[in-house]
Amino acid sequence: xxxxxxxxxxxxxxxxxxxxxxxxxxxxxxxxxxxxxxxxxxxxxxxxxxxxxxxxxxxxxxxxxxxxxxxxxxxxxxxxxxxxxxxxxxxxxxxxxxxxxxxxxxxxxxxxxxxxxxxxxxxxxxxxxxxxxxxxxxxxxxxxxxxxxxxxxxxxxxxxxxxxxxxxxxxxxxxxxxxxxxxxxxxxxxxxxxxxxxxxxxxxxxxxxxxxxxxxxxxxxxxxxxxxxxxxxxxxxxxxxxxxxxxxxxxxxxxxxxxxxxxxxxxxxxxxxxxxxxxxxxxxxxxxxxxxxxxxxxxxxxxxxxxxxxxxxxxxxxxxxxxxxxxxxxxxxxxxxxxxxxxxxxxxxxxxxxxxxxxxxxxxxxxxxxxxxxxxxxxxxxxxxxxxxxxxxxxxxxxxxxxxxxxxxxxxxxxxxxxxxxxxxxxxxxx
Amino acid sequence: xxxxxxxxxxxxxxxxxxxxxxxxxxxxxxxxxxxxxxxxxxxxxxxxxxxxxxxxxxxxxxxxxxxxxxxxxxxxxxxxxxxxxxxxxxxxxxxxxxxxxxxxxxxxxxxxxxxxxxxxxxxxxxxxxxxxxxxxxxxxxxxxxxxxxxxxxxxxxxxxxxxxxxxxxxxxxxxxxxxxxxxxxxxxxxxxxxxxxxxxxxxxxxxxxxxxxxxxxxxxxxxxxxxxxxxxxxxxxxxxxxxxxxxxxxxxxxxxxx
Ligand SMILES: Nc1ncnc2c1ncn2[C@@H]1O[C@H](COP(=O)(O)OP(=O)(O)OP(=O)(O)O)[C@@H](O)[C@H]1O
Ligand SMILES: [Mg+2]
Numbered sequence: 001x002x003x004x005x006x007x008x009x010x011x012x013x014x015x016x017x018x019x020x021x022x023x024x025x026x027x028x029x030x031x032x033x034x035x036x037x038x039x040x041x042x043x044x045x046x047x048x049x050x051x052x053x054x055x056x057x058x059x060x061x062x063x064x065x066x067x068x069x070x071x072x073x074x075x076x077x078x079x080x081x082x083x084x085x086x087x088x089x090x091x092x093x094x095x096x097x098x099x100x101x102x103x104x105x106x107x108x109x110x111x112x113x114x115x116x117x118x119x120x121x122x123x124x125x126x127x128x129x130x131x132x133x134x135x136x137x138x139x140x141x142x143x144x145x146x147x148x149x150x151x152x153x154x155x156x157x158x159x160x161x162x163x164x165x166x167x168x169x170x171x172x173x174x175x176x177x178x179x180x181x182x183x184x185x186x187x188x189x190x191x192x193x194x195x196x197x198x199x200x201x202x203x204x205x206x207x208x209x210x211x212x213x214x215x216x217x218x219x220x221x222x223x224x225x226x227x228x229x230x231x232x233x234x235x236x237x238x239x240x241x242x243x244x245x246x247x248x249x250x251x252x253x254x255x256x257x258x259x260x261x262x263x264x265x266x267x268x269x270x271x272x273x274x275x276x277x278x279x280x281x282x283x284x285x286x287x288x289x290x291x292x293x294x295x296x297x298x299x300x301x302x303x304x305x306x307x308x309x310x311x312x313x314x315x316x317x318x319x320x321x322x323x324x325x326x327x328x329x330x331x332x333x334x335x336x337x338x339x340x341x342x343x344x345x346x347x348x349x350x351x352x353x354x355x356x357x358x359x360x361x362x363x364x365x366x367x368x369x370x371x372x373x374x375x376x377x378x379x380x381x382x383x384x385x386x387x388x389x390x391x392x393x394x395x396x397x398x399x400x401x402x403x404x405x406x407x408x409x410x411x412x413x414x415x416x417x418x419x420x421x422x423x424x425x426x427x428x429x430x431x
Numbered sequence: 432x433x434x435x436x437x438x439x440x441x442x443x444x445x446x447x448x449x450x451x452x453x454x455x456x457x458x459x460x461x462x463x464x465x466x467x468x469x470x471x472x473x474x475x476x477x478x479x480x481x482x483x484x485x486x487x488x489x490x491x492x493x494x495x496x497x498x499x500x501x502x503x504x505x506x507x508x509x510x511x512x513x514x515x516x517x518x519x520x521x522x523x524x525x526x527x528x529x530x531x532x533x534x535x536x537x538x539x540x541x542x543x544x545x546x547x548x549x550x551x552x553x554x555x556x557x558x559x560x561x562x563x564x565x566x567x568x569x570x571x572x573x574x575x576x577x578x579x580x581x582x583x584x585x586x587x588x589x590x591x592x593x594x595x596x597x598x599x600x601x602x603x604x605x606x607x608x609x610x611x612x613x614x615x616x617x618x619x620x621x622x623x624x625x626x627x628x629x630x631x632x633x634x635x636x637x638x639x640x641x642x643x644x645x646x647x648x649x650x651x652x653x654x655x656x657x658x659x660x661x662x663x664x665x666x667x668x669x670x671x672x673x674x675x676x677x678x679x680x681x682x683x684x685x686x687x688x689x
Contacts, residue, residue: 217560296552298545301534305542308531315493315529317514317543375533 020226025369025424029384036388040395048395051248055274057387057394058245059182059345062279063088063338064357065386068364069290070334072382073327075365076307078374079139079146081328083153084335085357087131089161091332091339095124096170096349099177117176124336131157132332133325140324154358162351171348181344185278189246192275196242199284203234245280246273279341283383286337291379303327307374363410364389367417389413437471437650442505444469444634445521445603450489450499459485460496461658467603467634472625474649474666475638476678481655483638484526487605490636491523492516503603517543522601524592526608526638532581536573537562539580540595565594569624570617585612593621597628604628604635610644622648642674656681 040048047053067084074081099120103109109116135153139146172178179185187195207227214221221227250272259266294300306313306320314320338357343349366372367388368381392413396406443466452460460482467473475483489496492513501508503519510516516523523529530539537558546561548554559576566573570590580588589612596604606625610618625635625648639645645652646666654661654677662683664673673684 213556217556219556219559292552298547298553301538301542301545301553305531305534305538308533309529311527312529312531312539313542315491315513315523315525317512317517319512319514375531 019222020230021222022230023378024428025421026378026381026384028420028424029368029381029388033384033388033391036391036395040391040399043399044395048398051244053394053398054244055183055248055277057390058280059277060394061383061386061390062182062277062283063342063345063354064360064364064390065283065383066286066338066341067331067334067357067361068368068382068386069286069379070331071361071365072290072368072370072377072379073294073303074146074331075362075370075372076303076374076377077324077327078307078310079324079327080362080372081135081146081150081153081331082358082362083135083150083157084331084338084361085354085359086154086157086161087128087332087335088339088342088354088357089351090131090157090164091124091128091336092343092349092353093161093164093170094127095120095177095336095339096173096343097164098123099174100170111174114176116174117179120174120177121336121340124339125333128332128334128336128339129329130332132335133329135332136325136328139328140321146328158355165349165351167351169348169350171346173343173347173349177340178344178347180279180282180340181347182277182279182341183274184344184347186245186274187276187278187281189273189275192242192246192273195276195281196238199238200235203238204231207231207234242276245277246275248274250274279345282337282341286334287379287383294379299323299326304375307376309375360386360389363414367414369421371421437468439468441468443467443502444471444504445490446502446505447486447490448500448502450486450496450501452485452489452494452496458658460489462499463655463658463660464499465653465660465663467636469632469634470629471651472629472635472637472649473663474645474652475636475655476640476642476645476652476674477655477661478678482658483655484607486655487523487607487636487638490516490603491521491525491605493523493525514543517599520600520602521605522596522599522603523605524589524596524607524609526611528588528592530580530588530591533579535579536566536576536583536591536594539591540565540598542595544599561598562594565598566590569594569597569620586614586617589613589617593624597624602633604633606635607638608640609637610639610641642671642678645674646671654678654681 037049067088071081071084099116100111103113103116103119104111109119131153135146135149138144138149186192207230211221211227255270255272256266294303302313302318302323305316306318306323310320339354342353346353364386365377365382366385368378368383368385370377370382389410392410393406396409401409445467447463447465450460450463451458463482463486465473465486475487477483485494488494489499490501490510492510492515495511501510503521508515508519510519510521531542534542537555540562541558545553546557548557563576570587573587573590575583575587580591583591589609593609596606610621613621622644625637628635637645637649649666651663652666652669652674653663654674656678661677661681664677664684666674669684676682676684
């Protein structure tokens with residue numbers, strides 16, 4: 001939000017990043033991510049950076065990344081939410097019971113009805129919002145520390161989920177619902193290119209209109225070549241990502257089965273790419289919505305103000321208690337979305353769904369540069385943090401590192417990332 | 432400086448009646464009554480911990496008094512929180528500057544009252560433009576519009592707080608030691624600003640430890656000691672020594688009270 005470049009446009013020619021006004025911290029994280037990927041690619045003889053693995057990595061990251069965007073707001077307001085993994089389980093249990101038991105038995109809406117998936121998701125979102133809002137009420141209005149409220153929630157909601165399902169695994173889930181799981185629902189190549197082009201146009205338009213608005217107010221702007229360069233980089237990233245996901249081909253026997261099912265024979269040499277999964281589209285939509293919320297809405301402004309100085313926020317007329325309720329309710333809604341993706345990916349609800357996710361989510365936000373002291377954090381950082389964590393985990397699994405040692409490395413990386421961040425902030429003098 | 436006499440025949444802008452508030456066993460403010468008229472500057476004096484900040488916080492909505500009432504323009508005012516105070520056009524510059532360190536000057540200036548565009552999104556460019564405009568008047572040397580206020584000097588931060596009060600056209604302005612962090616030039620600027628606002632008909636409560644400054648800037652001075660009001664005097668009727676005596680000994684000098 002607050003870019004720290006100074007007024008005078010005379011930034012030294014030597015520092016290209018300064019002219020581009022790219023966040024050096026973002027650059028550092030991207031650098032770390034690239035190094036992790038290249039390292040595992042070498043260690044696995046090139047198996048890490050295949051379209052297939054990148055596709056899998058992406059869909060594995062979605063659930064944690066969705067929650068991490070909400071955790072940014074929670075941590076920015078100087079709170080913490082330890083209950084997200086358990087809340088995910090409760091939302092997942094509610095949605096699984098809704099679609100397999102409650103709707104068919106009590107409302108006569110049978111499995112296979114197009115109403116099942118949307119109704120189940122609405123139930124899940126309401127569950128998340130109500131539970132999250134309730135926890136926010138305890139924190140905001142009753143002044144119980146969020147650490148305690150959500151530590152309690154960690155135990156409570158995990159076991160509420162257990163009671164909802166009597167400890168059973170619930171499945172298989174509705175077919176339409178499963179489309180949000182990842183590989184079961186993708187856009188296909190053509191659709192993915194369309195989305196990519198729309199994204200490129202939108203990115204360029206956003207950059208350009210921000211510039212126009214600054215010019216209209218006679219503020220200093222970046223040189224045109226810098227704006228163009230950023231547009232080109234954005235386009236390359238978007239198109240490259242979609243190209244990679246499109247390059248992951250649907251296995252031949254899966255295609256053959258599809259043709260059989262529709263009573264046709266598959267043409268010789270027919271191939272088809274998966275393209276962008278719906279779950280990834282959901283994550284992108286969440287990321288955009290949360291970024292806009294953080295930067296462009298009063299709600300977002302108040303979240304950062306409250307994190308920076310709660311007393312000042314209160315004295316400026318911000319209702320910080322109600323704000324806390326809203327932040328936790330939003331976190332709950334995002335848990336429900338993550339629950340949709342996670343259970344759809346499994347194709348059933350299981351008791352241990354989301355176990356330890358609270359740690360992954362908090363780690364993703366913190367690795368992504370969210371300061372536990374409050375007031376600082378970015379949505380893209382948290383998503384990148386989730387991606388780095390997932391890459392480490394999958395990479396080590398592919399290399400054949402023992403599971404216990406994987407956790408040792410991930411834990412150490414978390415602490416190291418925060419240390420690097422502290423040193424970076426001291427060096428740059430950033431708050 | 433020759434002061435134009437204040438017309439106190441009408442209804443006062445603010446009337447605090449018999450305000451009391453205690454923290455634990457400490458009576459921070461003990462049955463204090465004080466009023467303020469349009470175009471008037473009332474100085475609040477007193478030793479550290481006398482209860483000056485606490486008294487004005489009851490007016491600004493930061494605290495809720497245990498007993499006593501506030502009247503604004505003669506009407507009973509329910510001030511439960513800072514939002515209510517703003518609705519009565521009461522603006523406050525707090526002693527401990529109430530700024531969000533991680534946000535820039537414009538975001539702080541408009542905090543709680545952001546400008547939005549047609550879609551309801553906050554309009555940062557418009558807010559920055561307004562901020563530049565008001566700083567042109569208050570502090571023309573200010574340049575750091577895009578830095579978080581944590582990167583500003585004490586005086587620069589002060590000017591953000593002052594700009595906020597001025598921009599939103601307060602009718603009642605509370606300044607809690609506004610010049611404590613300022614150099615001589617900036618202090619003079621605040622003094623000039625107070626004169627200007629006074630001419631526009633604002634009522635100002637000015638908390639200050641400098642009796643000379645109070646004598647120069649204020650029409651009346653209220654002195655507090657241990658939570659109680661020692662007295663209210665016309666500053667032109669007393670000497671600085673009289674004021675010091677009131678602050679230290681808690682005794683009202685033998686002059687007609689205002
Ligand atoms: N939130 C609080 N909790 C407990 N005690 C408080 C609180 N605020 C003020 N007090 C006490 O109330 C008394 C009056 O404090 P106040 O801040 O009003 O003094 P002051 O006159 O503004 O002093 P100074 O000149 O140092 O700013 C002090 O004894 C102080 O310790
Ligand atoms: Mg004080």
